[in-house]
Amino acid sequence: MSKVYELGFGNTENEIKIEKLEIQGIIPGWLQGTLIRNGPGTFKVGEQQYRHWFDGLAMLHKFSIQNGNVSYANKYLNTKAYREAKATNQISYSEFATDPCRSLFSRIMTVFSPKITDSAKVSIAKIAQRYMALAETPIQVEFDPDTLESVGVFNYEDRLVGQMTTVHPQFDFEYDTVYNLVTRYHRVSHYNIHQIVGNTPPTKLSSLPVNSPSYLHSFGMSKNYFILTEFPLVVNPLALLLWLKPYIENFKWKPERGTPFWVINRHTGELVSRFESDPFFAFHHINAFEQGDELIVDLAAYSDASIIQSYYLQRMQSNLNQLPSGNLRRYRIPLKGKTVSYETISDSCMELPNFDYARLNTNPDYRYVYSVSVNKEKNLGFYNQILKVDIKHKKDLFWFEFGCYPGEPIFVGRPGRANEDDGVILSVVLDERAGSSFLLVLDASSFNEIARVSIPQPILFGYHGAYFPENHEKSELL
Numbered sequence: 310m311s312k313v314y315e316l317g318f319g320n321t322e323n324e325i326k327i328e329k330l331e332i333q334g335i336i337p338g339w340l341q342g343t344l345i346r347n348g349p350g351t352f353k354v355g356e357q358q359y360r361h362w363f364d365g366l367a368m369l370h371k372f373s374i375q376n377g378n379v380s381y382a383n384k385y386l387n388t389k390a391y392r393e394a395k396a397t398n399q400i401s402y403s404e405f406a407t408d409p410c411r412s413l414f415s416r417i418m419t420v421f422s423p424k425i426t427d428s429a430k431v432s433i434a435k436i437a438q439r440y441m442a443l444a445e446t447p448i449q450v451e452f453d454p455d456t457l458e459s460v461g462v463f464n465y466e467d468r469l470v471g472q473m474t475t476v477h478p479q480f481d482f483e484y485d486t487v488y489n490l491v492t493r494y495h496r497v498s499h500y501n502i503h504q505i506v507g508n509t510p511p512t513k514l515s516s517l518p519v520n521s522p523s524y525l526h527s528f529g530m531s532k533n534y535f536i537l538t539e540f541p542l543v544v545n546p547l548a549l550l551l552w553l554k555p556y557i558e559n560f561k562w563k564p565e566r567g568t569p570f571w572v573i574n575r576h577t578g579e580l581v582s583r584f585e586s587d588p589f590f591a592f593h594h595i596n597a598f599e600q601g602d603e604l605i606v607d608l609a610a611y612s613d614a615s616i617i618q619s620y621y622l623q624r625m626q627s628n629l630n631q632l633p634s635g636n637l638r639r640y641r642i643p644l645k646g647k648t649v650s651y652e653t654i655s656d657s658c659m660e661l662p663n664f665d666y667a668r669l670n671t672n673p674d675y676r677y678v679y680s681v682s683v684n685k686e687k688n689l690g691f692y693n694q695i696l697k698v699d700i701k702h703k704k705d706l707f708w709f710e711f712g713c714y715p716g717e718p719i720f721v722g723r724p725g726r727a728n729e730d731d732g733v734i735l736s737v738v739l740d741e742r743a744g745s746s747f748l749l750v751l752d753a754s755s756f757n758e759i760a761r762v763s764i765p766q767p768i769l770f771g772y773h774g775a776y777f778p779e780n781h782e783k784s785e786l787l
């Protein structure tokens with residue numbers, strides 16, 4: 310994947326602002342709003358290279374859609390990690406799998422306070438009326454959605470409360486409440502669940518002790534429960550205090566532990582039970598809901614955590630790299646029994662999954678999941694198609710174009726829709742042939758292309774974004 314590698318894991322030199330992008334096709338009139346995406350803007354600082362897809366300095370991308378026109382702007386998030394990289398031409402903060410060079414590192418950190426990045430590049434959310442760039446550390450960076458200027462670091466957690474969180478908070482729009490999981494590493498570590506109601510400061514809802522915390526990128530939520538799926542990729546907290554290796558390399562895969570589901574009562578914060586299951590790994594919970602005495606949890610699941618190794622840039626540079634395939638699995642947890650079972654809903658490769666979260670989170674009737682995927686016949690070493698899974702009929706639909714590498718698909722529903730998939734899919738696609746990116750607008754129902762909007766430069770492979778409809782009454786974010 311040499312050319313696409315240079316484009317997708319390179320360096321964005323330009324911060325640009327374009328009022329009117331070139332459009333092929335017609336943008337539906339009802340689609341009025343803003344898509345903001347987050348991801349790395351560069352994998353290189355001076356002569357130093359970041360090592361992993363989850364490293365790099367954060368860059369925001371904004372597509373504003375209005376009256377059939379689309380404008381675009383991009384900007385680096387103005388953080389300490391960014392400013393210091395600019396000033397010194399060196400990587401100065403610890404990322405997911407990259408540490409600054411040792412001599413520099415030891416001068417600027419103590420073992421108990423590693424200089425962890427504030428470059429919040431993983432996702433976007435509106436929390437307590439603020440637009441936030443989210444990282445896996447509880448350091449969130451507020452930005453102005455109009456200008457993309459960074460407003461400042463928003464420590465929504467006290468550092469003492471925990472060191473790592475997820476970039477996938479769960480929203481209860483009815484009660485204007487946001488929940489997130491924060492892991493506190495200590496002699497006895499804790500999984501804490503915090504809630505923010507309206508604009509009030511966060512409060513701790515649940516706190517569960519754990520000896521060897523797991524790497525948790527997301528968590529599940531149904532109407533009455535939180536679900537911590539404790540993948541056996543675990544860390545001895547002492548290793549993190551010593552910090553001899555980059556963050557993620559301190560975690561060890563221990564399949565003998567299995568993957569227990571911790572089911573927590575949402576109202577009391579108490580642990581209901583831990584349900585054992587065979588080992589597996591996932592970054593992303595998709596949806597969860599209760600049905601009779603069962604708790605159903607859908608995830609993009611892998612048989613192990615080797616996907617993390619596959620995302621090292623050195624590995625991805627090789628054409629031979631085959632990404633392990635995540636699949637849509639449905640786990641059934643018997644709330645009154647013991648034995649967890651699962652079925653694979655689709656055997657198509659699935660990552661960066663999405664669905665109509667705003668309307669159907671925790672709802673048993675939800676039917677469609679959208680994701681990036683690797684084409685089985687034309688596997689080019691990275692995600693090169695968009696997948697739609699119909700859970701009800703176990704049918705897959707794809708959007709594929711040779712030489713195109715789509716990013717996370719985001720569903721935007723048509724206002725007043727009756728059918729779940731009446732709307733569009735928005736995805737930023739890297740076009741290897743053109744050497745640039747475009748915003749793809751798909752009909753979410755047929756998966757036919759409605760429009761493509763060209764950007765005059767490539768956008769690096771990013772992770773998550775959010776769409777904010779204009780004049781929305783409640784946050785419809787993902």
Ligand code: CO
Nearest residue numbers: 476526592773
């Ligand atoms: Co994620």
